Amino acid sequence: MTQPLIRRLCVIGVGLIGGSLARALKQAGEVGEVVGSGRNEDNLQAAVRLGVVDRYDIDATRAVVDADVVMLAVPLGAMATVLRDIAPYLSPDAVLTDAGSAKGSVVADVKRVYGVIPPNFVPGHPIAGTERSGVEASFATLFQHRRVILTPLAETAADAHRLIRRMWELTGAEVVDMGVRHHDAVLAATSHLPHMLAYTLVDTLARLDDRAEIFRYAAGGFRDFTRIASSDPRMWHDICVANREQLLEMIALFSADLSRLAEAIRNDDREAILAIFQRAKRARDNLYLD
Amino acid sequence: MTQPLIRRLCVIGVGLIGGSLARALKQAGEVGEVVGSGRNEDNLQAAVRLGVVDRYDIDATRAVVDADVVMLAVPLGAMATVLRDIAPYLSPDAVLTDAGSAKGSVVADVKRVYGVIPPNFVPGHPIAGTERSGVEASFATLFQHRRVILTPLAETAADAHRLIRRMWELTGAEVVDMGVRHHDAVLAATSHLPHMLAYTLVDTLARLDDRAEIFRYAAGGFRDFTRIASSDPRMWHDICVANREQLLEMIALFSADLSRLAEAIRNDDREAILAIFQRAKRARDNLYLD
Numbered sequence: 019m020t021q022p023l024i025r026r027l028c029v030i031g032v033g034l035i036g037g038s039l040a041r042a043l044k045q046a047g048e049v050g051e052v053v054g055s056g057r058n059e060d061n062l063q064a065a066v067r068l069g070v071v072d073r074y075d076i077d078a079t080r081a082v083v084d085a086d087v088v089m090l091a092v093p094l095g096a097m098a099t100v101l102r103d104i105a106p107y108l109s110p111d112a113v114l115t116d117a118g119s120a121k122g123s124v125v126a127d128v129k130r131v132y133g134v135i136p137p138n139f140v141p142g143h144p145i146a147g148t149e150r151s152g153v154e155a156s157f158a159t160l161f162q163h164r165r166v167i168l169t170p171l172a173e174t175a176a177d178a179h180r181l182i183r184r185m186w187e188l189t190g191a192e193v194v195d196m197g198v199r200h201h202d203a204v205l206a207a208t209s210h211l212p213h214m215l216a217y218t219l220v221d222t223l224a225r226l227d228d229r230a231e232i233f234r235y236a237a238g239g240f241r242d243f244t245r246i247a248s249s250d251p252r253m254w255h256d257i258c259v260a261n262r263e264q265l266l267e268m269i270a271l272f273s274a275d276l277s278r279l280a281e282a283i284r285n286d287d288r289e290a291i292l293a294i295f296q297r298a299k300r301a302r303d304n305l306y307l308d
Numbered sequence: 309m310t311q312p313l314i315r316r317l318c319v320i321g322v323g324l325i326g327g328s329l330a331r332a333l334k335q336a337g338e339v340g341e342v343v344g345s346g347r348n349e350d351n352l353q354a355a356v357r358l359g360v361v362d363r364y365d366i367d368a369t370r371a372v373v374d375a376d377v378v379m380l381a382v383p384l385g386a387m388a389t390v391l392r393d394i395a396p397y398l399s400p401d402a403v404l405t406d407a408g409s410a411k412g413s414v415v416a417d418v419k420r421v422y423g424v425i426p427p428n429f430v431p432g433h434p435i436a437g438t439e440r441s442g443v444e445a446s447f448a449t450l451f452q453h454r455r456v457i458l459t460p461l462a463e464t465a466a467d468a469h470r471l472i473r474r475m476w477e478l479t480g481a482e483v484v485d486m487g488v489r490h491h492d493a494v495l496a497a498t499s500h501l502p503h504m505l506a507y508t509l510v511d512t513l514a515r516l517d518d519r520a521e522i523f524r525y526a527a528g529g530f531r532d533f534t535r536i537a538s539s540d541p542r543m544w545h546d547i548c549v550a551n552r553e554q555l556l557e558m559i560a561l562f563s564a565d566l567s568r569l570a571e572a573i574r575n576d577d578r579e580a581i582l583a584i585f586q587r588a589k590r591a592r593d594n595l596y597l598d
Contacts, residue, residue: 034541080539085425145525165525200518207513208526212533215505217588222565223497224591228490233591235435235455236498242532244504247592251585258573268512269570271562274510279504280559291548295541298507299384301523302515302537 023048023184028085030055030078032065032102034147035117036091037156040070041188045158055081056092065153079107087185090116090124094256098127105131113178115140119205120255121169121198127274137175142168143201144191145209149248162190163191169198199264206264210257211272213246214265217254220247313338313474318375320345320368320390322355324363324437325407326381327446330360332479335448345371346382355443369397377475380406380414384546388417395421403468405430409495411459411488413550427465430472432458433491434481435499439538459488467513489554496554501562503536503544504555510537 027043029036032054043049054062054071055078062074075081079159082104084087094302097118108114114136118124123140134307148155153295166186170179186193208291223232236244258265317333319326322344327447333339344352345368349436352364365371372394382390387408398404404426408414413432420455434456456476460469470544476483486494514520526534548555572580 103522120495121348150494167525203377204518204522204525207516207522212509212530214566215509215586216533218562219502219505219571220568220588220592222562224588226497228494229591232494233492234496235457237363240498240502242535243506245532247588249589251582251589252584253583255578259576262573262576264353266570266573269573271567272508272512273566273570276504276508276559279508280556280563283557284551286549286552288545292541293544294511295507295544298510298514298537299539299541301519302510302534 024087025050025182026085028053028088029080030155031092034155037070037153038160041158046188048188086112094260096117101131113138115182120260121201135171135173138178149160164193166193169197169201204263206268210265211268216247220244316375316379318343318372318378320442321382324445327360327443328450331448336478343371377403384408384550392422398443400440403428405472409493410550428468441540456481456483457486459491489531496558499556502553506537510534
């Protein structure tokens with residue numbers, strides 16, 4: 019029998035992302051043992067019961083011992099603490115990676131803990147997920163045909179980078195490399211801003227007097243739109259804090275454009291209104307094929 | 309054989325809505341003859357070929373002759389012209405109804421043309437649709453389990469109201485009555501505002517330097533979000549013009565809330581950020597079951 023790609027994988031935070039990664043690698047036969055860790059012991063017990071991890075240790079300093087790959091799949095706000103805890107216990111050869119939705123903050127956390135960027139650290143972000151969370155929501159095919167962005171740094175060792183790339187490819191994902199700041203700008207635009215709009219829209223409507231009726235009459239577009247407002251508030255709080263500058267920039271751009279549209283509506287500037295909608299439809303239909 | 313509910317139905321604007329209504333009534337065996345009219349003769353020819361209408365007349369003044377029910381399924385901006393054209397040619401008993409997404413403007417158009425609200429006028433709005441348009445996109449089951457809002461006026465005759473209610477029920481829709489202004493407020497919140505946000509988001513992102521990349525990395529939530537920006541720009545232009553005041557009010561409420569969220573992010577007010585997201589998730593999960 020051939021060796022699996024990873025002899026021992028430690029997943030800290032066995033939720034939708036961490037759990038789905040473990041499932042996919044097990045299904046591919048490319049991991050010897052999966053050790054889980056995290057703050058919620060019920061969730062870890064469920065992970066064992068579901069066969070997502072082989073065993074768990076609530077204490078991450080013990081869970082990481084002798085692991086070849088350590089995946090940090092915890093909320094962005096928990097990265098610094100976990101990094102500080104586990105740093106002394108990692109094997110010298112262990113490759114450290116993460117699945118955070120913003121990369122600048124994780125890189126800064128790593129730098130603060132280690133003083134430098136360790137060559138075995140490969141920051142990553144799978145562009146996948148649903149509005150559900152927890153190991154019960156995980157499934158082996160979550161990453162199939164989805165993109166995983168890696169943001170290796172100048173200090174990152176080629177071997178470590180190659181290993182993490184291969185790991186994600188085995189889940190069926192398409193892996194691409196990107197700079198840290200560029201990643202955070204692209205995600206601010208395509209994911210973080212839309213989530214802010216969805217949360218705000220639901221919050222605005224939920225405070226109207228006739229909110230019950232409003233939600234009752236909500237149809238097609240609105241339903242799609244608000245589904246993402248069902249996502250985990252704590253996770254999105256962390257993303258706002260982690261990607262503050264780039265997110266604020268996008269909110270400002272959007273707000274200015276929305277004000278311009280409102281002005282056109284107020285002034286009955288019909289050409290301007292139509293031009294905005296036509297430009298958007300053209301962009302959407304051209305750039306973004308369903 | 310029993311009589312169909314409607315002996316002759318004239319549909320002006322045989323697109324997604326008008327076409328789907330005709331298909332549903334034909335399928336139910338509740339319409340004797342369907343006569344189509346509209347500005348686009350290719351579309352009308354397709355409607356005959358697809359069996360959606362039995363015949364058509366590009367001239368609406370001829371198409372409405374001897375019809376029991378006349379359905380105006382044209383863009384809001386075309387209502388006034390069509391109403392003016394057909395008014396002298398309608399049978400005295402003909403029931404006039406429409407499918408416009410805003411009701412105040414249609415009622416005002418009718419009042420301008422007739423001087424009063426004719427008792428046989430029943431304003432309506434099926435809350436259904438896709439981002440596609442034209443008769444080719446129509447299908448008989450479009451209205452099944454969807455809501456149709458009627459906004460009868462003090463002047464509306466009970467018989468006319470009953471007929472249009474029954475007509476929509478035969479398509480599988482749930483029919484509800486609502487006041488004109490209330491309808492326009494609810495729709496401004498649940499449909500018109502979300503469309504403005506989707507169009508603006510796509511327009512904002514499409515003007516960024518790295519737009520091609522941004523659309524490439526767009527995932528789940530964003531995809532749902534922007535689908536509605538693919539809707540017909542002319543139709544949405546008309547809605548903005550028709551429901552200006554209530555839409556502007558909703559945009560203002562939303563913008564203030566988005567500014568408050570941006571302020572909280574800027575000030576690193578983590579409790580405020582989390583509170584907004586939690587409130588929205590709770591509202592969404594409670595008020596709006598999938």
